[in-house]
Amino acid sequence: MKRKTVYLFVVLCSGIIMPQCSKDNGGINFFTVNQDRDFGEQLDSLIINTPEEYNVLDAFDYPDAYDHIEDIMNSILNADEIKRKNDFDWTVRIIDEDILNAFAAPGGYLYFYTGLMKYLDNEAQLAGVMAHEIAHADRRHSTQQMTKVYGFQVLLSILMGDDPSKLAEIAAGLASGLSQLAFSRDHEYEADEYAVKYTADTKYYPKGISGFFEKMNEAEQQNRPPEFLSTHPDPGNRLEAIDEVWRSLGSPDGGTFENDYSDFMAMLP
Numbered sequence: 001m002k003r004k005t006v007y008l009f010v011v012l013c014s015g016i017i018m019p020q021c022s023k024d025n026g027g028i029n030f031f032t033v034n035q036d037r038d039f040g041e042q043l044d045s046l047i048i049n050t051p052e053e054y055n056v057l058d059a060f061d062y063p064d065a066y067d068h069i070e071d072i073m074n075s076i077l078n079a080d081e082i083k084r085k086n087d088f089d090w091t092v093r094i095i096d097e098d099i100l101n102a103f104a105a106p107g108g109y110l111y112f113y114t115g116l117m118k119y120l121d122n123e124a125q126l127a128g129v130m131a132h133e134i135a136h137a138d139r140r141h142s143t144q145q146m147t148k149v150y151g152f153q154v155l156l157s158i159l160m161g162d163d164p165s166k167l168a169e170i171a172a173g174l175a176s177g178l179s180q181l182a183f184s185r186d187h188e189y190e191a192d193e194y195a196v197k198y199t200a201d202t203k204y205y206p207k208g209i210s211g212f213f214e215k216m217n218e219a220e221q222q223n224r225p226p227e228f229l230s231t232h233p234d235p236g237n238r239l240e241a242i243d244e245v246w247r248s249l250g251s252p253d254g255g256t257f258e259n260d261y262s263d264f265m266a267m268l269p
Contacts, residue, residue: 030151035143037107041107079198081201089108090110097115101115101175102129102130104133105137108134123261124205124257125212125256127208189241192209192242193241193242214239
């Protein structure tokens with residue numbers, strides 16, 4: 001009971017100062033940066049402890065694969081544009097499912113399906129998609145969207161541990177992109193923009209993410225669009241926006257690393 005009293009006091013105080021709540025990137029956010037991290041930790045715990053829903057590969061069983069994907073993540077996190085590099089406990093998980101998707105939870109938790117990684121052609125494309133997901137976390141899009149959909153009540157109930165079903169609902173929504181928590185068009189375009197800016201500070205070709213959308217665009221034109229496209233803006237429009245950002249940076253170059261990527265694919269089940 002004492003724990004709930006403490007949280008109630010925090011909530012009441014937060015309600016008093018609600019006009020001062022975070023307005024990161026123009027979006028109102030009831031979560032603090034620390035609460036992003038705590039919330040993401042709870043979501044991550046749920047995901048890794050629900051193998052029937054999320055078949056997360058154990059880093060102990062796949063050390064080389066995790067070393068490789070963590071090296072890509074850490075390379076991106078060294079970018080000057082990253083705001084929350086030292087605020088979040090950046091973590092990447094590999095989910096062994098034939099699903100064409102990746103997603104980010106608040107606080108720097110990143111999840112990549114093997115189906116997506118096997119769909120890509122080279123490491124620059126994976127780095128681009130990863131930079132896109134890092135941008136969602138770094139720009140705090142998830143908790144902005146939660147604020148919009150649920151208001152402050154969800155923060156209170158989950159922080160107090162009173163609503164595990166809501167936590168599971170949010171995890172499923174983030175993983176599928178099919179719920180009310182699906183990112184807005186503006187969020188997706190901003191994540192694309194920063195994916196280019198982040199990877200411009202790495203060894204990777206900054207338009208690597210374009211390769212992914214080109215594959216999506218081709219699939220759509222052949223009347224076999226993946227489910228992914230039903231929840232995301234048109235890839236053709238995004239390609240134009242990505243190219244504009246890239247040119248604004250001086251059209252930087254970089255490698256695609258096909259051979260390294262083939263080696264990485266051989267590490268996966």
